[in-house]
Amino acid sequence: MVKQISVFLENKAGRLASVPRVLGNAGINIRALSIADTSDFGILRLIVNDPPRAYQILKESGYTVSETEVMAVRVPDSPGGLAGVLEVMAEAGINIEYLYAFIGTTSEDALVIFKVENVDEAAKLFIAKGIQFLEDKEVYAL
Amino acid sequence: MYWDKEMECMPREKLEELKLRRIKETVFRVYAFVPSYREKMDTAGVKPQDIQTLEDIQYLPFTTKQDLRDNYPFGLFAVPMSEVVRIQSSSGTTGKPTVAGYTRRDILTWSELVARALTCAGASRHSIVQVAYGYGLFTGGLGAHYGAERIGASVIPSSGGNTQRQVMLMQDFGTTHLACTPSYALFIYDVMRSMNISPEDLKLRAGIFGAEPWTENMRSEIETKLRISAHDIYGMTELIGPGVAIDCSCKEGLHIWEDHFVPEIIDPDTGKVLPPGSEGELVITTITKEAFPLIRYRTRDLTSLNYEPCKCGRTHVRMKKVKGRSDDMIIVRGVNVFPSMVESILLRVPGVEPHYLLIVERDGTLDELEILVEVSEKVFSDEVRKLEELNKLIRKELESGLGIAVKVRLVEPGSIERSEGKAKRVVDKRNL
Numbered sequence: 001m002v003k004q005i006s007v008f009l010e011n012k013a014g015r016l017a018s019v020p021r022v023l024g025n026a027g028i029n030i031r032a033l034s035i036a037d038t039s040d041f042g043i044l045r046l047i048v049n050d051p052p053r054a055y056q057i058l059k060e061s062g063y064t065v066s067e068t069e070v071m072a073v074r075v076p077d078s079p080g081g082l083a084g085v086l087e088v089m090a091e092a093g094i095n096i097e098y099l100y101a102f103i104g105t106t107s108e109d110a111l112v113i114f115k116v117e118n119v120d121e122a123a124k125l126f127i128a129k130g131i132q133f134l135e136d137k138e139v140y141a142l
Numbered sequence: 143m144y145w146d147k148e149m150e151c152m153p154r155e156k157l158e159e160l161k162l163r164r165i166k167e168t169v170f171r172v173y174a175f176v177p178s179y180r181e182k183m184d185t186a187g188v189k190p191q192d193i194q195t196l197e198d199i200q201y202l203p204f205t206t207k208q209d210l211r212d213n214y215p216f217g218l219f220a221v222p223m224s225e226v227v228r229i230q231s232s233s234g235t236t237g238k239p240t241v242a243g244y245t246r247r248d249i250l251t252w253s254e255l256v257a258r259a260l261t262c263a264g265a266s267r268h269s270i271v272q273v274a275y276g277y278g279l280f281t282g283g284l285g286a287h288y289g290a291e292r293i294g295a296s297v298i299p300s301s302g303g304n305t306q307r308q309v310m311l312m313q314d315f316g317t318t319h320l321a322c323t324p325s326y327a328l329f330i331y332d333v334m335r336s337m338n339i340s341p342e343d344l345k346l347r348a349g350i351f352g353a354e355p356w357t358e359n360m361r362s363e364i365e366t367k368l369r370i371s372a373h374d375i376y377g378m379t380e381l382i383g384p385g386v387a388i389d390c391s392c393k394e395g396l397h398i399w400e401d402h403f404v405p406e407i408i409d410p411d412t413g414k415v416l417p418p419g420s421e422g423e424l425v426i427t428t429i430t431k432e433a434f435p436l437i438r439y440r441t442r443d444l445t446s447l448n449y450e451p452c453k454c455g456r457t458h459v460r461m462k463k464v465k466g467r468s469d470d471m472i473i474v475r476g477v478n479v480f481p482s483m484v485e486s487i488l489l490r491v492p493g494v495e496p497h498y499l500l501i502v503e504r505d506g507t508l509d510e511l512e513i514l515v516e517v518s519e520k521v522f523s524d525e526v527r528k529l530e531e532l533n534k535l536i537r538k539e540l541e542s543g544l545g546i547a548v549k550v551r552l553v554e555p556g557s558i559e560r561s562e563g564k565a566k567r568v569v570d571k572r573n574l
Contacts, residue, residue: 006524008517010554036526040551041517043524062556064522097525115524 001069001119002136003051007044008064011037019044019058026057031142032113034100045100047072047113049140069119072102072139074109074132082112085131092125094118102142111139145261145293146254149401150456154449157457161404162196164429169193169202172435175220178213179437199404199427200415205439207240210380215241221433231279232379232478242281242379243433249288251430255385255399256289256375262390262397263348263373265319267294270345272312274322274330275353275476276302281383282353282476286321289385295319302326305333316345323476324351324360324372328507331367341369350375352384353476354509355464355572361393374463380436381426387461392453395460402430405459406438407447421446424461442471472502472568474509477546481567484513487543491536493520499558503571512549513540516558 009015020030023046032047048054051067058065075081089096095117102111111134116122126133144150152160170190172179182203183189193199210218215238219226225245232240244252265271271290275282283301290297298315300308302322308330311317320327327349334341346368352375364372376387376396386403387396398405403426407416410423424441428434448460472479485496497516502509513536521532529552537550 004524006522008522008529008552008554010557015554038526038530041529041553043526043529045524059519062554064517064519064555066519066522066524068524 002047002072002113002134002139004068004070004113004115005046005048005051005054005058006066006068007046007058009035009042009044011040011042016042016044019046019063022057022061023048023054026053028054028057031139032100032102032111034098034113036098045098045113047102047139049142051140068115071114071116071119071122071126072134073112073114073126074134075112077108077110081110085112088129088131089116089122089125092121094122094125143261143264143266144456145258149399150258150397150458152401152457154457157400158196160401161429164401165196165199165404165427166190166193168427168429168431168435169437171220172437176218176435178209178217196404199438200406202427202438204413204425205437207440207442210240211238214238216243218436219243219433220435221245226433228284230281230284230379230383239279240379242382245432248382248431248433251402252285252382252385253288253292255382255402256285257292258399259350259373259375259385259388260289260293260295260319262388263319263350263371264391265290265293265295265348269293269295269318270298270316271295271319271321272298272300272308272315272317274300274302274308274320274326275384280476281377281379282321282323285377285383285385286350290319290321305330306337309334309337309339312344312346313339318345318347320346320349320370321375322349322351323353324356324364324374325354325475325504325508327351327364327368327372328360331364332507341367346370348373350384350388352376354473357572358463376461376464378441380434380439381428381441382431386426390452390454390456394452395448395462397452397456397458398426398447398461400458402428404429405447405461407445408440410440410442410444418447418449421462424464472500472511472570474502474511475546477544479511479544479546483544484540484567487539488515488536491521491532491539493518494536495520497555497558498567500568501571502568509572510549511544511546512551514551514553514558516555517552518555 029049034045036043075085097115099114173190186203188201226243227246228244230242273286277283348371350373361372373389375384377384387398389396406425407422408425416422424443424445426439428436443464445461445464488494495518499514501512533550540548
C-alpha cells in the first residue's frame with residue numbers, strides 16, 4: 001500500500017509554505033497533496049517519493065506527523081470514470097474517509113488517492129472488479 | 143446615606159484602638175484554639191502577648207492558600223462544629239475547594255457588611271434587590287441575599303442564568319438594585335436589547351458587582367448602558383464572601399471595613415510591609431470572625447491603600463480597584479481557574495501532553511477562556527473528524543472540571559512558548 005504523510009498545521013499565514021520548503025531542501029519531491037481544513041487547523045496530506053525520509057525530516061523539524069496507508073487507484077480519465085469506481089465501492093459497502101486526485105498521470109488514466117476504512121477489503125474488491133491500483137514503489141517512482 | 147454611621151464614620155483614632163483590641167483578641171483566640179496557628183507562631187517565636195501595637199502584626203506569620211489546603215476542610219476553624227451554622231466554599235473544582243465556616247454571629251457580621259455595601263449603592267428598605275449571583279456554595283448569592291434582607295429590601299433571589307427571565311423579573315417586579323458579576327450585568331443588557339427592552343423601561347438605579355476583576359472602563363460602560371450607578375464589591379470566600387470592601391458614591395477606591403478586616407500591603411516577593419500608598423499584595427487579617435479567623439491572609443490581589451479622608455464621610459481606608467493577581471490564578475466569569483487545574487484535566491485525556499496556554503479575552507461583555515493544546519503524535523490523525531472529536535473530548539473534560547464553558551484550539555507542537563523552564567500558562571487580554 002501507498003504511504004501517505006500527514007502533517008498537522010495551524011491555520012496561520014505562512015504555515016503551509018514551510019512544509020514544502022523543508023521537504024524541498026531535503027530533495028524530497030511531492031507527488032500529490034491535499035489539505036483538509038477547519039477554522040482552527042489543517043491537515044496536509046502528502047504523497048512523496050521517499051515517505052520514510054519525509055516522515056523523519058518533518059518530525060525532526062518539529063511537526064506532528066503521521067504515516068497513513070492509502071490506495072492509489074487508476075480511474076478512467078473520461079466522463080463518468082470516477083463515478084463508476086465510487087459506485088462499485090458504494091455497492092460493496094466500502095467506506096471512504098477521503099480522496100484526492102494525483103497531480104501527474106501515467107497514462108490515459110487519472111490517479112486518485114483513496115483513504116478507506118478497510119484497505120484489505122477494498123483491495124479485494126478492486127481486484128475482483130478489475131479496478132487497478134498501484135503498488136507503493138510505482139507511486140513513489142512517478 | 144450610611145447603614146451604620148457610628149462604625150463607618152468612626153474617627154481614625156478610635157478605629158485604630160478598636161482594631162488593636164480586636165486583633166489582640168483574635169490572635170489570642172487562634173493561638174488557643176487552632177493548632178496550625180499555634181505551631182506557626184511558635185516556630186516564628188511570636189506569642190500572642192507580643193502584639194502590643196498595630197505595627198506588631200507584621201511579626202505574625204502569613205497565612206496562604208496552601209495553609210488552607212493543608213488544613214482542609216475544617217482544620218483552621220476556631221470553634222467546634224456545633225457552633226458552625228453555615229459552610230460555604232470556593233469554586234475550586236479539581237483541587238480541593240476553599241472552605242469557609244460561619245457561626246451565627248459570623249452570618250450576622252456578613253449580613254451587616256453587605257448591608258453597608260448596599261447602602262453605599264443607595265439601597266434601602268424601599269428597594270427591590272435582584273440577586274443574580276449563583277446561590278449555593280458560592281458566597282455571592284447567599285451573601286448578597288442576607289445583606290439585602292438585613293436592610294429590609296425586597297429580595298428577588300433569581301440566582302444566575304436564564305437571562306431573559308432575569309430581564310422579565312426586572313421589568314415586572316420593578317427591580318431597583320442588581321447584584322451580579324459585572325460581565326453578567328453587561329450580558330443582561332445585551333439580552334435586554336434583543337428583547338427590545340430599554341433601560342428606560344426599568345426602575346434599575348444601581349448595582350453591586352463583584353466576584354471578578356473589572357476596570358473603570360467597564361464601570362462606565364455598565365453605567366452608560368444600563369443607566370445606573372455601578373459599585374465594585376470586593377471579597378473572597380476565605381475572608382467572608384462579598385462585602386469586605388465597597389465603592390461609596392465617590393468611587394475613588396473601595397472602603398475596606400476596618401472594624402472587621404485589617405489590611406496591609408506587602409511586597410509579594412519579599413513579604414515586607416510597604417508604606418501607605420505603595421502598590422503591592424493585599425494582606426488581610428480578620429478581626430471579628432469567630433468560626434474561621436484568618437491571620438495575615440495573602441489575598442494575591444494587587445492594589446494600594448489610601449488613608450486620605452473620603453468626601454463621603456466614611457473614615458475607613460480605601461483600596462484601589464484590584465489590578466490583578468500576584469500569581470497565576472485567573473477569575474473567569476466569577477470562577478477561579480488555576481493553570482494547574484487545566485493541566486491535571488488535560489493529563490486525564492489519553493495521549494494529550496501538558497503543553498497548553500490559557501487565553502482570557504473579554505468578547506463583548508463576557509469573559510472567554512480559550513485553551514490552546516498542542517497536538518502530540520499520539521493523538522494526531524489524518525482525519526479532520528477524529529481531530530474534531532479530540533477537540534470536543536478535551537473541551538468536555540475541561541468544562542466539567544472547571545465548571546465554565548471554554549474554547550479549545552489545537553495547535554502545533556512547540557508553538558506554545560516555553561521560557562526558562564517555566565512555561566507561560568496564562569495570557570490575560572482583558573487589560574484589567
